[in-house]
Amino acid sequence: MKIHEYQAKELLKEYGAPVPEGTVCLTPEEVFNAAKALGPCVLKAQIHSGARGKAGGVKFASTAKEAEELAGKMFGMTLVTNQTGPQGRTVRRILVTDAVKVRKEYYLSVTGDMARAGLLIIGSSEGGTEIEDTAKNHPEAIIQVPVSAVEGLKYYEMLETADRMNIPMEQREQFYTLLKAMVRLYLEKDCSLVEINPLVETEEGNLLCLDAKVNFDDNALFRHPEITMLRDIAEEDEKEYRASQYDLNYVSLTGNIGCLVNGAGLAMATMDIIRKFGGYPANFLDVGGSATAEKVAAAFKILLSDPNVKAIFINIFGGIMKCDIIAEGVVAAAKETGLAVPLVVRLEGTNVEKGREILSRSGMNIVSAKDMADGAHKAVCLANGGDRE
Amino acid sequence: MSILVNRDTKLLVQGITGHQGKYHTEQMILYGTNVVGGVTPGKGGQTVFDVPVFNTVREAKLATGANASVIYVPPKAAADSILEAADAGLDLVICITEGIPVLDMARVKHYLAGTKTKLIGPNCPGIITPGECKAGILPGYIHKPGHVGVISRSGTLTYEAVNQLSALGIGQSTAIGIGGDPIRGLGFTEVLELFEQDPDTYAVVMIGEIGGSGEEEAAEFIRKNMTKPVAAFISGQTAPKGKRMGHAGAIISGGKGTAEGKIRALRDCGVLVADTPDLIGETLKAALINAGIYNQCRTEV
Numbered sequence: 170m171k172i173h174e175y176q177a178k179e180l181l182k183e184y185g186a187p188v189p190e191g192t193v194c195l196t197p198e199e200v201f202n203a204a205k206a207l208g209p210c211v212l213k214a215q216i217h218s219g220a221r222g223k224a225g226g227v228k229f230a231s232t233a234k235e236a237e238e239l240a241g242k243m244f245g246m247t248l249v250t251n252q253t254g255p256q257g258r259t260v261r262r263i264l265v266t267d268a269v270k271v272r273k274e275y276y277l278s279v280t281g282d283m284a285r286a287g288l289l290i291i292g293s294s295e296g297g298t299e300i301e302d303t304a305k306n307h308p309e310a311i312i313q314v315p316v317s318a319v320e321g322l323k324y325y326e327m328l329e330t331a332d333r334m335n336i337p338m339e340q341r342e343q344f345y346t347l348l349k350a351m352v353r354l355y356l357e358k359d360c361s362l363v364e365i366n367p368l369v370e371t372e373e374g375n376l377l378c379l380d381a382k383v384n385f386d387d388n389a390l391f392r393h394p395e396i397t398m399l400r401d402i403a404e405e406d407e408k409e410y411r412a413s414q415y416d417l418n419y420v421s422l423t424g425n426i427g428c429l430v431n432g433a434g435l436a437m438a439t440m441d442i443i444r445k446f447g448g449y450p451a452n453f454l455d456v457g458g459s460a461t462a463e464k465v466a467a468a469f470k471i472l473l474s475d476p477n478v479k480a481i482f483i484n485i486f487g488g489i490m491k492c493d494i495i496a497e498g499v500v501a502a503a504k505e506t507g508l509a510v511p512l513v514v515r516l517e518g519t520n521v522e523k524g525r526e527i528l529s530r531s532g533m534n535i536v537s538a539k540d541m542a543d544g545a546h547k548a549v550c551l552a553n554g555g556d557r558e
Numbered sequence: 559m560s561i562l563v564n565r566d567t568k569l570l571v572q573g574i575t576g577h578q579g580k581y582h583t584e585q586m587i588l589y590g591t592n593v594v595g596g597v598t599p600g601k602g603g604q605t606v607f608d609v610p611v612f613n614t615v616r617e618a619k620l621a622t623g624a625n626a627s628v629i630y631v632p633p634k635a636a637a638d639s640i641l642e643a644a645d646a647g648l649d650l651v652i653c654i655t656e657g658i659p660v661l662d663m664a665r666v667k668h669y670l671a672g673t674k675t676k677l678i679g680p681n682c683p684g685i686i687t688p689g690e691c692k693a694g695i696l697p698g699y700i701h702k703p704g705h706v707g708v709i710s711r712s713g714t715l716t717y718e719a720v721n722q723l724s725a726l727g728i729g730q731s732t733a734i735g736i737g738g739d740p741i742r743g744l745g746f747t748e749v750l751e752l753f754e755q756d757p758d759t760y761a762v763v764m765i766g767e768i769g770g771s772g773e774e775e776a777a778e779f780i781r782k783n784m785t786k787p788v789a790a791f792i793s794g795q796t797a798p799k800g801k802r803m804g805h806a807g808a809i810i811s812g813g814k815g816t817a818e819g820k821i822r823a824l825r826d827c828g829v830l831v832a833d834t835p836d837l838i839g840e841t842l843k844a845a846l847i848n849a850g851i852y853n854q855c856r857t858e859v
Contacts, residue, residue, distance in 0.1 A: 287664060389659035435715050442836060445834045541718065
């Protein structure tokens, strides 16, 4: 799960990290009042994306009046960044924050170190918006320090991080306080990323988290209701959000073949094979192992609600997922909403005979496939307006 | 012969009284697996399909002599169940549960490092030695006894691969799904090593996906240590970058863990890689023919 920058900063502040003064605002009037209190300030559009500055989502204002005018233009604006997709995101909130005079920019993050089953501190003395280019062109400028997820952060690990990032001696204590706060936040709230970019040294010689991003492990949200409350549904793809309400793994894509598959690996392989036959998947959808007929029906309705979908390909190899459950869900959803596009079904695995029987008894117009290649081929032909061969 | 499980495996089912646990216990027994006991806290003394239920793994092990367990416990309690099985000294634990928090698995992984217990999963379909033992949720009927080892990060792609092999008359020694989570028990390299040591496995099919570096490490292991032919498939070749595709592990970041990178690494190490998922069986068959062992691997015509 992702949260906004202002929420990430509030969390970091709770853990003792230095963050600039700021107020999140919903109207130009609120921006005016916040700016009046701060003096010269920066307006930052709050959308779930980085690279906002390049898209026009970060503006400097020297007076409250100017801030209000800029906010008037920024609210409701659609920001397109390299992380939002072509449809972009609408600006609904603006963070009004201190205009900080910056002497130096660092990059600092804590993320999962899957290979060692621990955490990884990633740092660079060359932080800022170009960090991804730095990582690509000067990997030696990026340092990594593994940290145990069981024992937590040790003093020598902080020392090593600071040394390798060339943190001046005057800022060491502040740096250690920040790093401890980041690791503690990560471990206590089940984060998947705590990222400060840039971490700056101000002209006064203080470290400050100028921007912050915090992501969470969805699997652990059950033990953090206070974090779940920070979710902003408006930032999420509408279909992806509906799918998440039913514990379905759904990702919107741009093609015209709706896919309903069990298992993430098979779902990705289904996308691969649709491409092989020249088609384009409209989505990735893994209904998972423990779906009920109700969840399958919800999944099928999400596919049917996508106006781009010209054919649907159901590719199921049942293990924990039983084929009859899939069939029941599909039939129920099709009865309720109608089926206006061709449906290709490939069923195999647990209770396959029961599943096939339910589908054939339903009287629905179903194109059956003998294997996944056959099914993908038929779905591509049908989506392109041809018949099944 | 086979790896990790066979007809001598005495299996416990943790979470045996739950919906999934019950259903798959019956399926495993029908397949011929020797399920000796079940564990559900507070339900000791009951039976499920004539299998005795115990409150703890330690108690179940003492009473039954079990050496392995399969876990169908919900994600909130699954990490604890793995630790309990390891604490009781079981040799093998197979965790089917999907959705365990990453930090829970990090703690489990550290704990297991100091024990003799091997973990398969979590978020996996389990393991099957055809005709002898099925521990997990794999559909038994698609498997045929034989000499090809199957290892996969994805459950349903394991079935897909096995189904294609069986249709070609190529049986399997053992098929194992290692799971889609970023922190897991046995990885590709460890399982490949077991297959290399197993005299009854003549060749291996390996199915990977985008994300992580397990496939690249496996490629290096194959080049250095494997004498048996290996065929592979990597799913997610057309997955858009930066989008998370369900498996927590299946995400491309920073240009690492891409399908192209993994396919290149495997091909550089002499592995035949199927271009598309429908060609997994044919690709393994080609590898068998190249190695001159196709006829030994055919179980029926």
